Amino acid sequence: MLHPDDIGPTPWAPLRPLPGHVSRGRLERVLRRGEFAVTAEINPPDSADPDEIEHRIKPFEGWVDAINATDGSGAHCHMSSVAVSALLIRMGYSPVTQIACRDHNRIAIQGNVLGAAALGVANILCLTGDGVQAGDHPEAKPVFDLDSISLLHTIRTMRDEKRFLSGRKITGPPQVFVGAAENPFAPPYDFRAIRLGKKIAAGAQFIQTQYCYDVPMFARFMQRVRDLGLHEKCFILVGVGPLASAKAARFIRANVPGVHIPDEVIARIESAKSQKAEGKRVCVEIIQQVRDIAGVSGIHLMAYKQEESISEIVHESGVLAGRMPWRRDLVQTTQAVETQGAA
Amino acid sequence: MRPEDAFAHRGVARRPLPSRSLRLWSVRHAKLLGATYRMFEKVLRGLDPAFRRIGYSRLERPVASLERAVKQALFDCRMCGQCVLSSTGLSCPMNCPKGLRNGPCGGVRANGNCEVHPEMPCVWVQAYAGAERMDAVATLGQVQGPVDHRRAGKSSWLQAAQDHAAS
Numbered sequence: 001m002l003h004p005d006d007i008g009p010t011p012w013a014p015l016r017p018l019p020g021h022v023s024r025g026r027l028e029r030v031l032r033r034g035e036f037a038v039t040a041e042i043n044p045p046d047s048a049d050p051d052e053i054e055h056r057i058k059p060f061e062g063w064v065d066a067i068n069a070t071d072g073s074g075a076h077c078h079m080s081s082v083a084v085s086a087l088l089i090r091m092g093y094s095p096v097t098q099i100a101c102r103d104h105n106r107i108a109i110q111g112n113v114l115g116a117a118a119l120g121v122a123n124i125l126c127l128t129g130d131g132v133q134a135g136d137h138p139e140a141k142p143v144f145d146l147d148s149i150s151l152l153h154t155i156r157t158m159r160d161e162k163r164f165l166s167g168r169k170i171t172g173p174p175q176v177f178v179g180a181a182e183n184p185f186a187p188p189y190d191f192r193a194i195r196l197g198k199k200i201a202a203g204a205q206f207i208q209t210q211y212c213y214d215v216p217m218f219a220r221f222m223q224r225v226r227d228l229g230l231h232e233k234c235f236i237l238v239g240v241g242p243l244a245s246a247k248a249a250r251f252i253r254a255n256v257p258g259v260h261i262p263d264e265v266i267a268r269i270e271s272a273k274s275q276k277a278e279g280k281r282v283c284v285e286i287i288q289q290v291r292d293i294a295g296v297s298g299i300h301l302m303a304y305k306q307e308e309s310i311s312e313i314v315h316e317s318g319v320l321a322g323r324m325p326w327r328r329d330l331v332q333t334t335q336a337v338e339t340q341g342a343a
Numbered sequence: 344m345r346p347e348d349a350f351a352h353r354g355v356a357r358r359p360l361p362s363r364s365l366r367l368w369s370v371r372h373a374k375l376l377g378a379t380y381r382m383f384e385k386v387l388r389g390l391d392p393a394f395r396r397i398g399y400s401r402l403e404r405p406v407a408s409l410e411r412a413v414k415q416a417l418f419d420c421r422m423c424g425q426c427v428l429s430s431t432g433l434s435c436p437m438n439c440p441k442g443l444r445n446g447p448c449g450g451v452r453a454n455g456n457c458e459v460h461p462e463m464p465c466v467w468v469q470a471y472a473g474a475e476r477m478d479a480v481a482t483l484g485q486v487q488g489p490v491d492h493r494r495a496g497k498s499s500w501l502q503a504a505q506d507h508a509a510s
Contacts, residue, residue, distance in 0.1 A: 149445035183449030188471040195446040257450030
C-alpha cells in the first residue's frame with residue numbers, strides 16, 4: 001500500500017510539502033522514512049517518439065521508487081534528460097534527472113535546473129560525465145566548465161540561498177533533492193571516502209554508486225564512510241546490475257570506464273549452465289549482501305538492455321519487504337487520500 | 344579490442360601528450376618543492392609594496408612569462424591563473440582531461456591511469472600520493488569553486504602577493 005504522504009492530488013502533481021524535506025517528490029520521502037529504496041536507470045531513446053520511453057519502463061513499473069534519466073551516458077547522443085524526465089512526470093513516475101558537466105557550461109546548467117524543477121523534477125543527480133572520447137562524437141568540444149562538486153554547490157546555492165552563482169536573485173527556487181555518484185571501486189581508493197565527504201559538504205543528500213560486483217571492497221569503503229560519519233549525512237544507494245554473460249562482463253570491464261568486476265564473478269558466470277540466469281543470481285546475492293551493510297539505504301539498478309529482469313531481481317532479493325512503490329494502475333481518488341490519511 | 348582502443352579517436356591520430364617525466368618527478372619530491380614554495384610565497388608577500396610601486400599591471404606580462412616557464416617545466420602548468428597546486432599534492436589538476444579540481448572522476452583505471460588517456464597516470468592518483476608525502480591529505484578535502492576563465496594566462500604569483508595585501 002502506498003504511504004499517504006506519497007499521494008498527491010494527481011499522479012503528476014508535486015506532493016504536499018512536508019517539514020524537514022527539501023523536495024516534493026516520493027524518493028526523498030521513502031528514504032527519510034527509513035524504507036529501503038530502489039531506483040533504476042533507463043537510457044533515453046535515440047528517438048523523438050515518447051512511446052519508446054513507456055516501452056522501456058513498463059517491465060518494471062511498480063517495482064522502483066524513482067527512475068534515473070541519464071544525460072548523454074557514455075558520451076552518446078540521446079534524448080535530453082530534462083525532456084525524458086518531463087515525459088516520465090507526465091505519466092506519474094518520479095524521475096532522477098541526471099546532469100553531466102560535459103556538455104553544458106554554468107549558464108546552461110543553471111537554466112536547465114530551473115526548467116527541470118518547473119516541469120516537476122524533484123531529484124537531480126550531479127555528475128562530471130564520461131569524456132567525449134568514450135562516445136559517438138569524439139570530435140566534440142568537451143565543456144567541463146563545472147565539476148560534479150561545484151555543480152552540487154551551485155544547485156544548493158540556487159535552492160537554499162535563492163541565488164545564481166553570480167549572486168543574482170532567484171524568485172522561485174528549485175525544490176530539488178540533490179544527489180551525486182561515487183565509485184568506491186576505482187583508485188585512489190583511500191581518497192574515495194574523503195571525496196564522498198567533499199560531495200556531502202557541497203550539498204549531496206543521496207549517493208548512487210557505480211556497479212558493485214566486489215562486496216568486500218565495498219564493505220571496506222563503507223567502513224571508511226562510517227568512520228567519517230558520512231552515512232548519517234546522506235543516503236547511500238548501491239549500484240547493482242545483472243551481467244548477461246561472461247563475455248558481456250569482460251566487455252564491460254574492458255570498455256566501460258570505472259567498472260570493476262573480479263575474475264571470480266566472471267568465472268562463476270562462465271561455468272554456469274545458463275549464464276544469464278547465473279548473472280541474475282549473482283546480482284540478487286550482491287543485493288542481499290549489501291543490504292545488510294550498515295549505512296546502506298537502498299539500491300540503484302542498472303540493467304542496460306535487460307529492463308525486463310529488474311522486477312524479477314527486486315522481487316527475488318526481497319528488499320521491498322512487501323512495500324509497493326507507485327504505479328499507474330493504483331488510481332488515487334480523493335476518497336482514497338482521505339481514507340488513507342485517516343488510517 | 345584492447346581497452347585503450349575504445350578511447351581512441353576514430354580516424355584521428357592521437358594527439359601527442361606532453362612529456363610528463365618532470366611532472367611526475369615533482370610529485371615524487373612534493374615535500375621539498377612544497378616547502379620551497381611556502382618560502383617563496385613569503386618572499387612574494389614581502390615584495391607586495393615594491394610590486395605596488397612598480398604597478399601590478401605593468402608586472403603582469405613579464406612575471407606571467409617567468410611563471411609559465413618555471414611551472415610548465417615542473418608541473419606541466421596550464422596557466423589557469425588560480426593555482427591550487429599547494430592543495431593538490433603538487434599535481435596540476437588542469438592536466439586532467441576533464442579539468443577536475445575537486446578529485447578524481449569515477450573512470451580511473453585499476454592501474455591508476457587516466458580514463459581518457461590510458462597511458463597517462465591519473466593526476467588525482469598522483470595528487471593523493473603527493474599530498475601524503477607533504478602530510479597534507481586534509482588539503483584535498485577543501486571544496487574548490489569553479490574556475491574563473493577570465494584569469495587564464497594571468498600570474499598566480501602576483502595574485503598571491505596581492506591577496507596577502509588585501510587580507
